[in-house]
Amino acid sequence: MVANVAVLLVMVAISSSLFISKAVAVEATPTVIIVGAGMSGISAAKRLSDAGIKDILILEATDRIGGRIHKTNFAGLSVEMGANWVEGVNGKEVNPIWTMVNKLKLKTYYSDYENLTANTYKQAVPSTPIEMSIDYYKYDYEFAEPPRVTSLLNTEPLPTFSNFGEDLYFVADPRGYESVVHLVAQEFLQVDKSGVITDPRLKLNKAVIEIRHSRSGVIVKTEDGSVYRAGYVMVSASVGVLQTNLINFEPDLPTWKIMAIYQFDMGIYTKIFLKFPYKFWPSGNGTEFFLYAHEKRGYYTIWQQLEREYPGANALLVTVTDDESRRIEQQPDFETKAEVMQVLRDMFGKNIPEVTDILVPKWWSNRFYKGTFSNWPIGVTRYEIYFTGEHTSEHYNGYVHGAYLAGIDSADMLIKCVKGRMCKYDVMPKGT
Structure with a gap:
């Protein structure tokens, strides 16, 4: 059975969660903010860049790219x-x-x-x-x-x-x-002669704490007090992080989306x-x-x-x-x-x-990860929100290739939304 979900002003996805808010009649710089520079976030950013959406800004909470590949x-x-x-x-x-x-x-x-x-x-x-x-x-x-x-x-x-x-x-x-993440990043971000990323579109040590969305655009606030505005934002955070209060969404996410987030398990x-x-x-x-x-x-x-x-x-x-x-x-x-x-x-x-x-690595204790990868739990049979990130991959959740491929899929949805105003999707149940 197909779940038909009409996307009006907001589309949200989790774990490298895709959160898309449509701006109406507003000049937004950049076009897209991507929250998180793990494999999914970098993969999605490259896909957007390849499609001509190069006016992007990547905000990463830590001092490196790669996420749970470290x-x-x-x-x-x-x-x-x-x-x-x-x-x-x-x-x-x-x-x-x-x-x-x-x-x-x-x-x-x-x-x-x-x-x-x-x-x-x-x-x-x-x-x-x-x-x-x-x-x-x-x-x-x-x-x-x-x-x-x-x-x-x-x-x-x-x-x-x-x-x-x-x-x-x-x-x-x-x-x-993590070299594989750098390989993807270097295909669309500026680097110096030694291969170090110098592109101003990537900002490290920028922990996002609030995302406000409305008909006039999106506003993203970081822990250091910085404020960024854009037309769309794609959030790349693990299921574990989304189950905490690290990122505050204003207005609140719909109840059905919050329930979907909490239905997923974050393995350690x-x-x-x-x-x-x-x-x-x-x-x-x-x-x-x-x-x-x-x-x-x-x-x-x-x-x-x-x-x-x-x-x-x-x-x-x-x-x-x-x-x-x-x-x-x-x-x-x-x-x-x-x-x-x-x-x-x-x-x-x-x-x-x-x-x-x-x-002894301590991924569960780290507030920017809260675990290592997702596990599809009993009782969840279909996608209930729009996803990006390893746990959102229909076939490969929990794997590095799942994160990479999910980033591409999520970017494709955003590209259709930005360029063609095609912001309504048929979400298939898992396993079909």
Whole structure:
């Protein structure tokens, strides 16, 4: 069934939410303000620029572009705090992100999960935790939330793998996975000889706190007191952010749009990096990933040794999600370190060395993200607002390629609205 939505003065989308307010008989400079410079915001801005709408202004809350694609230095290594894999490779269609990664010649490594069941360690408890750890690997590890809250519309089948291929490649390059966002940005923004963006249409450290929309245009206010006016505004913020009061909309969004925002889940996926003085875990073919079976679901379950990605670094990666991510973000890192060491001693014996360095990303605590990626929840069967951003992608929510493609789709809607005054759309249910 098609949901027919007439757009009169306002169209709103979430997570890189598309919020379009039509200006009537007013000279607006710029034409479009884009709030957020993550993959969706940058992708949408490029699409607008390619269509001739170059009078844009991008307001980014942080001091960088890339959003939830972000590298950092950890004990001398360049690691990814957020998105880390190109998921969906070697299939019948080519993942656009894989094309960019290859163009940049980023260092990537095939992730081999084939021998995972042989690499399972457990507590001295009944076999039930083993079954739970495998279930956790199959569902929570991919969607950041357990099966009980994840819609089958998001899992059966998973279009990312059925369309783009079953293979996953881990990005471990000093330039960072965020290089793909810079690649898109550099195709329409001015850069200097070193590749640094110098275009005045991109403004960093501009946290938007209010958007006013009316028949005379839109007004965007930022935390530092700046005020910007435009004909249209496209908001690029995560579902988690839109569920907070960071951005105030005046007048309030319609009730049905607010309800749609709160129906979505914002997952939390935490990759904890650990460095040791020497390795004590198995290495070589068939040993990259291993499971820890604990009586508590998701308790330091999924492990990855990073010998291929970072030779000689003696580094491990353990992934936690959902409630465990929230719990760990709220405790000091030294407590997390102690928990991790106890788990490793359960697996490899009491004489292993102490961890020397630990990195615990805290996406949920960050007010500009409030999580890592969306999970399509049970009970939501169709688009209820106009979207842009990874979670709004009909087929690829939760993925980098979903963010990129959703940005293009949202820009196309805005282009039709700006150029052709075609501001009414048929929104299809998910899965049709």
